[in-house]
Amino acid sequence: MVYQPVNAVLAGRRNSPADPKIGLPPLAVYSPIHYQELPELFMDFICSLTGKSPSTIGFGSEGALTKAPFNALWPVIDLNNALVSAILTGYAGFTTSAGWVGPRFRVDHDISMLAPEIWCRMRVHERDPEFLKANGYLEKVDDFCLDGRTILASRLGYRITALFVERFLGRIFETPDMVFTEEMLRPEKQDLDQFAAGVDAIAEAQKRVAEQYFEDGSIEAACPPLRALLHIMALGSWEGASVEDPAVRALFTRESLLASDWYRARLCAKQTRDIALWKRHLAALEAFEASGIKTAPIDIAARLAYARQQLARARCPEYLEELGGTIGGDPCVAGL
Numbered sequence: 001m002v003y004q005p006v007n008a009v010l011a012g013r014r015n016s017p018a019d020p021k022i023g024l025p026p027l028a029v030y031s032p033i034h035y036q037e038l039p040e041l042f043m044d045f046i047c048s049l050t051g052k053s054p055s056t057i058g059f060g061s062e063g064a065l066t067k068a069p070f071n072a073l074w075p076v077i078d079l080n081n082a083l084v085s086a087i088l089t090g091y092a093g094f095t096t097s098a099g100w101v102g103p104r105f106r107v108d109h110d111i112s113m114l115a116p117e118i119w120c121r122m123r124v125h126e127r128d129p130e131f132l133k134a135n136g137y138l139e140k141v142d143d144f145c146l147d148g149r150t151i152l153a154s155r156l157g158y159r160i161t162a163l164f165v166e167r168f169l170g171r172i173f174e175t176p177d178m179v180f181t182e183e184m185l186r187p188e189k190q191d192l193d194q195f196a197a198g199v200d201a202i203a204e205a206q207k208r209v210a211e212q213y214f215e216d217g218s219i220e221a222a223c224p225p226l227r228a229l230l231h232i233m234a235l236g237s238w239e240g241a242s243v244e245d246p247a248v249r250a251l252f253t254r255e256s257l258l259a260s261d262w263y264r265a266r267l268c269a270k271q272t273r274d275i276a277l278w279k280r281h282l283a284a285l286e287a288f289e290a291s292g293i294k295t296a297p298i299d300i301a302a303r304l305a306y307a308r309q310q311l312a313r314a315r316c317p318e319y320l321e322e323l324g325g326t327i328g329g330d331p332c333v334a335g336l
Helices: 038-047 075-089 110-119 129-134 162-171 192-215 224-235 246-250 254-259 261-291 300-315 319-323
Strands: 011-014 033-036 093-101 105-108 138-140 144-146 149-151 158-160
Touching: 033 038, 033 110, 038 075, 038 093, 038 192, 038 224, 075 224, 075 254, 093 110, 105 110, 110 162, 129 138, 129 158, 144 192, 149 192, 192 224, 254 261, 261 300, 261 319, 300 319
Parallel strands: 011 093
Antiparallel strands: 033 093, 033 158, 093 105, 138 158, 144 149
16 A cells, blocks of 8 residues: 655635725735744634635634634633644644735635645655745745834744745746736735735734633633743733743744643643543443343453553553653543
């Protein structure tokens, strides 16, 4: 069998220009393909901001990972799990645009369909963000001043360059620069005021959503890197540090996570949960055996032996080492 691993997952985002008739701010500030490091990416995931589309009434936020309104648990629990998973796997946060790129270019889902064609023609090492940054295929979007105020454009992360277009879209098109023009790669060149207003709207929405975690008390359940991020989104800093501070960035590294007490607590919570699970399995099998019901195809004795073996394994101190590298379990819901 030839295995085809999934080694790239690109999220999508819906953008839309301003609509003064119904008071919607602009959101079309992203170029066709962006890359965000985990702090900026999770600011987006926490907020889950969407532009106007046929399936939504307009510009707004649905909360953590878009399902907060339908979640029986605090949204912070899903965010903890998602962040730990992203850190452990080295997730590369590439996103593609749908709807609009800047206020002048309507693209609908064309880029969403084009992105797989681009990515499948890139070698695995060419998809590495560090390779792309080092070789000029990605450029960082920086904060800038406009009319005396700071526009937090760095929240957008990195975007593809003309060199990216030439190298990688050139594997599909004869004239790739006609597909993604300079004005699409840098939407602020279409309308700087609209671009600034869009970034302001994003930062304002992120602040508003983050404040909800303080209001309901769930900030206390956030893992340390997520807690730092929520403070920065809501209050502008965490222990006096901005999101660019090396101490903050270090919280999002695999090395920091694996060495942390809070990650160890997640593994302990998972062990406790697994012990309880195998106890329930064993009790159910023993109750079934005691019932005297005859089920010839089912080897109850073998299942009992397996359940006892797994319970003994879960109880061993070494089991924590086996769990290393997994997302573990959230201590806030360890009893579930």
